[in-house]
Each structure stands twice: as structure tokens, then as C-alpha cells.
Amino acid sequence: VYARQLDDRVLTLAVDGRLWKESMVLYDRETNTRWSQMTGVAQTGPLNGKILNPLPSVMTDWQTWRRMHADGSVVVLPHKEQQFNRAYYGDLKGFVLGIAREAEAKHWSLETLKQDPVVNDDWDGRPVVVLFDQATVTARLFSRDLDGQVLAFRAGKNRVLDEQTGTTWEPSSGKGLAGSLAGRSLRPIDGATVSRSDAWLRFHRKSEARP
């Protein structure tokens, strides 16, 4: 999901109907620029080279989302197929959580996260943590910096804790559940997204594979 505003101009995006590197091409009604849906980068047209800013988002199941955001809203439109449910991920092989900015990219395999669901890492020179909830197949990337305090996380028995305060955290939302940081929220990193690994690597050939 992208912000469809560039400087002062709001863009109206639509499906171009072509695939580039097996991923959708979008166009905007205002300038007729062609955008890659996978990267948000304009490939041809008046805005060539411009980048749509990614927004923090999460791919999770309805059960998890409706519980976390009971006061929120949902787009309801009819559809023919029912192909995207938890079974879509199969045994998780072939899916990654990825993050990219310009030429830099990193990805974490969901299959590896199944074994080790908490990974303290860094991105763009800043401390981040990958939290994975296997039951709902929800992989997220959060900042480990909470008001200047850098936290380190570890997996406990069926829970995630930070070493500094012992607070337990909910992996799918990044919310502090119990402990001195209960009620606080980790900041999600913009643009972190779950995708098929082959698609990810088509666009980010030099992406660094993380354990």
C-alpha cells in the first residue's frame, strides 16, 4: 500500500493490465505515468523515476485483524475466487518478509522464522526486530527503538519478551501486553511486506538473505 500523493499532487491510480517481471503495472490518471506495483517506482512517463512512499501495513487473517481493530473499517466487495486464506502460504517455503529502499534490500524467509520467530536485526542503520506469529502467519518488522531506548527481544514460551524490561509483546501488533511497557506500541517499519520469494528476488536481485 502506497501514499498516492507526490509533493502537492494527489494521484488516481489504476491497473494498466500489463505485467512487468510478472508483477502488475499501474498508471495514474493525472499524468499517465507507469508505476511498478511491486516497488512503487515510476518506470516511464512524466513522473519517471519518482517513488510512491510505502505505508506501514500488515498481512494477517481476518480473525486477527478484527480483534486488533474492532473499531476500524473494512472494504467489502464481491469477488469470484476465494484463494487467499491461511492455506495460501502452504508450508511457508517460498515466502519472505522483505524490506527495500533504493538499491538496498533485505529479506527473512518465513520458513526460517517458523523455527526462530524473533530476529533482532538492523535496517537502514537502525535497530529493528522481526516478529513472526506462526498461528496466523503474520510477519512484521518493527523498530527496536522506543523513545530512545533500544530494546532487544527474545522468544519465551509462547511469548515475546524484551531483555531490558521483561515486558511481553504481541507479535502481530507490536503492542506491549504485560510489564512496565504494557500499552506501548512498537513502531512498524514502512514498506515491510510479505511476498513470494521468487517475486521478491526478481525485483531485488541483490537482497540480503537474513537468517
Place this chain on the structure above:
Amino acid sequence: MALLQAVSRHKRLVVLLLGLALAAVLIIEAKLLIDRDATSAEAPQDDFTQTRRYIVPQEPITQFPIKTVREAWDDLRPDELVLGVTVGAESRAYPLNVLNDTPDHKVLNDTLGGRPIAPSF
């Protein structure tokens, strides 16, 4: 005649020079082949002219029904995947089955938390 004499006088040197020239040509040729291979593995796919059509161009979608999570609680299956977005105090779920109803794909022109956004999958 003088040239032939010079060549025969410095036979070894001439052979050495010819050998070096041949080696240089071979190295350059090999380098070009390697470069060509590297670019042919990358360029055609990365080139934006290399696209393929799968559906006709779609008109922008700016109007679509939105329900509260409570209203839609049982409209979706519990294990159905959604793309969830939060901007400021507002959050909205976009079911993946709506955004990607293969071969039909949608990008929605929405506004959330006062910010124009475009979810797609």
C-alpha cells in the same frame, strides 16, 4: 627486403610480440563475452519494454463500499487474509480476495486518516 631482414634478425622478439598481441585480443574477447552474458541475463527482464498484457487497462476505482469491522464481523471467513493499514487513528482492512480476484486485479483509491492511499495486491 630490409623489413624481412629485420624480422629474421629479431625473430624471437617478433614471435614474442605476436604472442602478446594474440593474448591481448583473446582476453578482450573473453571479457566482452562475459559482459554480454551478464547483461543478457539481466537487461531483457529489467527493461520496461519487456511487459506482457494479461487484461485490458482498467478505469480507476474511487467508489467502493466500506463497512465497520463490527458490521462485517461475519462477512469474511476467519482465516481469510487481509491487508491491514493504519494511518493516524484510522485503520482499514482490504481483503486480498477483493484486491486480487485473479485475473482481475484492483488498486483502490482510498483516503485513510486524511491521507490519500492506494492499496493493491
